[in-house]
Amino acid sequence: MNIIKVNDTQMGGKEAFKIVKDDIENGAKVLGLATGSSPITLYNEMTSSDIDFSNMTSVNLDEYVGLEPTNEQSYHYFMNEHLFNKKPFKNSYVPDGSNPDAEAATKAYDKIIEENPIDLQILGIGRNGHIGFNEPGSPFDGTTRKVGLTESTIEANTRFFEDEKDVPRFAYSMGIGSIMKAKKIILLAYGENKADAIAATVDGPVTEDCPASALQNHPDVTIIVDEAAASKLK
Numbered sequence: 001m002n003i004i005k006v007n008d009t010q011m012g013g014k015e016a017f018k019i020v021k022d023d024i025e026n027g028a029k030v031l032g033l034a035t036g037s038s039p040i041t042l043y044n045e046m047t048s049s050d051i052d053f054s055n056m057t058s059v060n061l062d063e064y065v066g067l068e069p070t071n072e073q074s075y076h077y078f079m080n081e082h083l084f085n086k087k088p089f090k091n092s093y094v095p096d097g098s099n100p101d102a103e104a105a106t107k108a109y110d111k112i113i114e115e116n117p118i119d120l121q122i123l124g125i126g127r128n129g130h131i132g133f134n135e136p137g138s139p140f141d142g143t144t145r146k147v148g149l150t151e152s153t154i155e156a157n158t159r160f161f162e163d164e165k166d167v168p169r170f171a172y173s174m175g176i177g178s179i180m181k182a183k184k185i186i187l188l189a190y191g192e193n194k195a196d197a198i199a200a201t202v203d204g205p206v207t208e209d210c211p212a213s214a215l216q217n218h219p220d221v222t223i224i225v226d227e228a229a230a231s232k233l234k
């Protein structure tokens with residue numbers, strides 16, 4: 001694992017962007033994308049760049065079950081706001097949270113991932129080590145699934161909703177097995193509340209108790225962290 005320490009999220013976005021740009025110049029066509037606060041500075045770099053994404057495909061990690069793409073809290077809406085409205089891709093895929101048929105929604109998404117192998121995957125990390133919505137205990141060979149959110153994730157995501165009871169309890173998430181198939185991975189983590197998860201990811205045992213520890217088995221992972229998120233590394 002390659003670890004890059006940065007002073008702040010702005011610098012983190014710039015470092016991540018360098019890797020994204022370089023990968024695109026070397027032929028990357030499919031980007032795996034995440035929502036949340038961590039990738040925002042990277043998306044800002046992307047939207048203010050002169051890179052043309054109109055020949056590229058994006059595949060997002062996850063979406064809340066029960067939210068339409070037009071819902072302001074949906075991940076689809078987030079991606080439109082932060083990236084796609086400013087820099088359209090040829091195709092942008094997000095799991096269909098509006099489809100209540102989990103079997104159909106997750107199968108359809110696996111087909112999309114199979115047909116669009118991910119060159120570069122962007123990840124954030126949860127305080128409990130989750131990647132995508134793969135909470136502790138998720139299988140390392142998992143494909144797209146309907147997952148229940150843990151209390152810690154619901155609490156962390158409440159900041160985006162008016163009330164905790166409005167936070168959806170389920171999501172469709174790409175599995176760890178699919179994430180691990182990406183050729184290259186960048187994980188972004190900022191702030192003290194990510195320090196334990198980063199330490200467990202990098203220095204801890206490879207265990208389903210920390211989903212991101214699976215990344216130790218991937219050949220090309222870069223972790224971009226600020227001082228606070230790196231503070232518990234050995």
Ligand code: F6R
Binds near residue numbers: 036062126132
């Ligand atoms: C979002 C996602 C999540 C977040 C994680 C960190 O698509 O997959 O795993 O990356 O919860 O979120 P932030 O960046 O808001 O701290």
